[in-house]
Amino acid sequence: MSGKIDTREFSITDHDAAVEIWQRVEGIEIAEGDDRKGIAEFLARNPRLSRVAMDGPAIVGVALCGHDGRRGHIYHLAVDPAYQGRGLGKRLLDECLEGLRRVGAQRVIILVASDNQRGSAFWKHRGWEEIPGAVPMGIDV
Template identity: 40%
Template sequence: MHYRPMTLEDYHAAVALWQQTPGVRLRDADSFEGITRYLSRNPGLSFIAEQDGEIIGTIMAGHDGHRGFIQHLAVAERHRKQGVGTALVERCLNALRGEGIDKAHLMLLTDNESGKRFWKRLGWQFRTDIELHSFVLSDSPSA
């Protein structure tokens, strides 16, 4: 297994993996342009797992200077339960630590039961004291 930072050249293979992964939902922000901005703003924080030249795992991370955010952890079905996801998470957390970030968050779809079990096993805690609210800027009228 080979792990390395994610690049724009990985985009199409990463999207194909995300589309095949239950619990990963793609949005407009996951367009080529969106991922270009994300990787440019957060260099060296997102990772790929490769085997025999095939991308079999991804994870993306970024931060706002205060908190880290983990997104799009995906491992190809036939490579699960082999430590690939855990290794990708460790790489992201170490990269975030290197940026001076000491806390990270992630969002899970409410029906992603396997994702909940995975993150709980790694020690992540479900929060009941906060709510997530979103606002889609492209849906709002211009001033």
């Protein structure tokens, strides 16, 4: 651990390292669209929004960020357990929100697994609120 952490845009060459962190932390489920091709398409549709944190050459934090022209979305925010509690999650989140403001998003939505109490507590601590009356739904197409 060098102490100096840099952040930069998520590049598709970071995919393997990102998957490795997503698999290592609790609370993130790797799903359809998270393979290399799916993430490459997501990054191409949402340039300059997703972020990684680096300790030297090692990826130690990651956040996927995009928008659909109306709402912003942040997915799979994760920090390597050895680097948690040092402000990195907040830093990546703030950078995502800054990018979404830049592209004109006014509201940002996330999905948190109902059993991810630690993740929920992080978002609430950062000022996010549950959406009363909304139930997430989905269908495979």
